[in-house]
Amino acid sequence: MSDAVTVAGMDAGAISLSLISHTNAGKTTLARTLLGRDVGEVRDAPHVTDEATPFPLVQTAEGDLLTLWDTPGFGDSVRLARRLGQNGSPIGWFLSQVWDRYRDRPFWLSQLAVRNVAEQADVVLYLVSAAEEPDDAGYLQPELEVLGWIGKPVVVLLNQTGPPRARGADADEDRWRAAVTGAPHVRGVLTLDAFARCWVQEFTLFAAVGAALPDDKTAAFTRLLHAWGERRMAQFDAAMTALAVPIAAAARDRVVLPPEPLTARIGGSVGLQNVARTQARGEAERTLAERLELDLRLTTESLIAIHDLEGRAVGEVLQRVASDVQVETPVDAGRTAALSGVVSGALTGLGADLMAGGLTFGAGMVAGAIIGALGGAGIARGVNVVRGKNESxxxxxxxxxxxxVTSALLKYLAIAHYGRGRGEWKESEYPPFWRPLVVDAVLDNAERLAAVWALRAESDGGERLERELHGLLRDMAVRLFDKLYPGALSAAVRAR
Structure with missing residues (x-):
């Protein structure tokens, strides 16, 4: 007979997930990332969490509630399993015991963790560190044995996997999956790093949770998953708007040059230097750059807030993006594009004068990909002069x-993968495999981008340009996620 403990009369619309692990494995850090707010205490020490605490994850209009429990960690797992194994009804006997919380603190905390799982959990989220080999984790088998005695379904989560990788996560999962073979209560092994998870991965997690739930919980969980999907996809749409607005504004932006006297035009036609014209163009270029710098800074801060993070965009953040976009292949023969080789050192702040054109970027200004390959004429050319009938x-x-666009998508991926457990937002190196993926996405959509930029020639094309750009950025981001996490986002879309 199973030792699984059920709570009589539990509401079918109330679903609880117990987050449990060996002590100091990062439970509270992961809880913060999933909840989008600081909860509990995080420090590098055993038994920091000393009570089981419930936190609501999502609620529906129908009254369904998904709760995440942060629990104390297992302490002396070997001793715990040995003690439980000495009784014919391990969990029932265990829950009847009261250990002294001061003289035998590890057992006291283990008791709290076991009691929470037994009495509250519908599904157990068992966190392990992927930084160690399963064979080196002496706690693993005893803790799986204890969880087996409790009898609740378990999803194993791999934490501390490091930065996102093009390959390697599957190998980690395969290694840990093999290690838990023979534990019938384990229903899945997934990667969900508290520091570098992407929100898209949460849908894979909840799909595994849904598959492990009893039938009477399925309807409520479907509604909860839909509500969670609505929330996350609303954040996604808000992020795409934040990306689109400054780029659309830059596309529409222009600075009118003062008219040239007839004598200056004649002098220019015979090769005489026009100092006034050069100065006027330099001022116009600085004006464009300053406006763009401000818009991009505000966009980064907006993305940070949308993703429930803290911190502010600073000059270092904005400067770094410029060196993170490199493309070997031109968009086409006519648009060798800023994409063809970004100037890595040119965007380091006020006084960085780009070659002959004199384009000076304000402090911290990031262009994302201003060009090495557009040549030495002018600013190689990040801007151009449009000559109309009456003005230039x-x-x-x-x-x-x-x-x-390339830079914006890289920035978005960085923030979307920034787990709240890392504290305030800080720019860091992008995983190198992101860049070619983003570049390919931009190259694949070159014609659609050209059609968007063409809208700036229309007198009433401003709103349409921003709307079309938003849709294009959204499509590109969805395809990027499908490449990074195959099938995960389709679950999110189905949940809506």
């Missing part, structure tokens, strides 16, 4: 705007 103006080149 300076605006951003289409190739430069392509570079902004």
């Amino acid at each position: 103006s300076v605006r951003w080149e289409e190739a430069f705007l392509d570079g902004l």
Whole structure:
């Protein structure tokens, strides 16, 4: 007979997940990431969490509630399993015991963890460190034995996997999956790093949870998953809007140049230097750059807030993006594009004068991909002069705007993978395999981007340009997620 403990009369609309692990494995850090707020205490010490605490994850209009329990960690797991194994009804006997919380603290905390799982959990989220080999984790088998005696379904989560990798996560999962073979209560092994998880992975987690739930919980969980999907996809749409707004503004932006006197035009036609014209263009370019710098800074701060993080965009954050976009292949023969080789050291702040054109970027300004390959004429050319019948103006080149899209998608991926457990947002190196994926996405959509940029020529094309750009960025981001996490986002879309 199973020792699984059920709570009589439990509401079918109330579903609880118990987050449990060996002590100091990162439970509270993962809870913070999933909840989007600081809870509990996090420090590098055993038994920091000393009570089981419930936190609501999501609730529906029908009254369904998904609760995440943060629990104390297992302490002396070998001793715990040995003690339980000496009784014919391990969990029932265990829950009847009261250990002294001061003289035998590890057993006291283990008792709290076991009691929570036995009495509250519908599904156990068992966190392990992927930084160690399963064979080296002496706690693993005793803790699986204890969880087996409790009898609740278990999903194993791999924490501390490090930065996102193009390959390696599957190998980690395969290794740990093999280690838990023979534990029938384990229903799945998934990667969910508290520091570098992407919100898309949460849907894979909840799909595994849903598959482990008893039938009478399925309807409620379906509603809860739908509510969770609505919340996450609303964040996604808000993020795409945040990305689109400054790029659309840059596409529409222009600065009118003062008219040239007839004598200056004549002098220019015979090769005489026009100092006034050069100065006017330089001022126009600085104006464009300053406006873009401000918009991009505000966008980064908006993305940080949308993803429930803390911190502010600083100059270092904005500067770093410029060196993170490199492309070997031009978009086409006519648009060798800012994508073809970003100037890594040119965007380091005020006084970084790009070659002959004199384009100076304000402190911390990031262009994402201003060009090495557009040549030495002018600013290689991030901007161009548009000459109309009555006036001339300076605006951003289409190739430069392509570079902004590339940079924006990289920035978005970085923030979308920033687990709250890491504390305030800080820019860090992007995983190198992201860049070619983003570049390919931009290259694949070169024609659609060109059509978007063409809308700036229309007198009433501003709102349409932003709307079309938002949709295109959304499509590109969805395809990127499908490549990074095959099938995960489709679960999110189905949940809506």
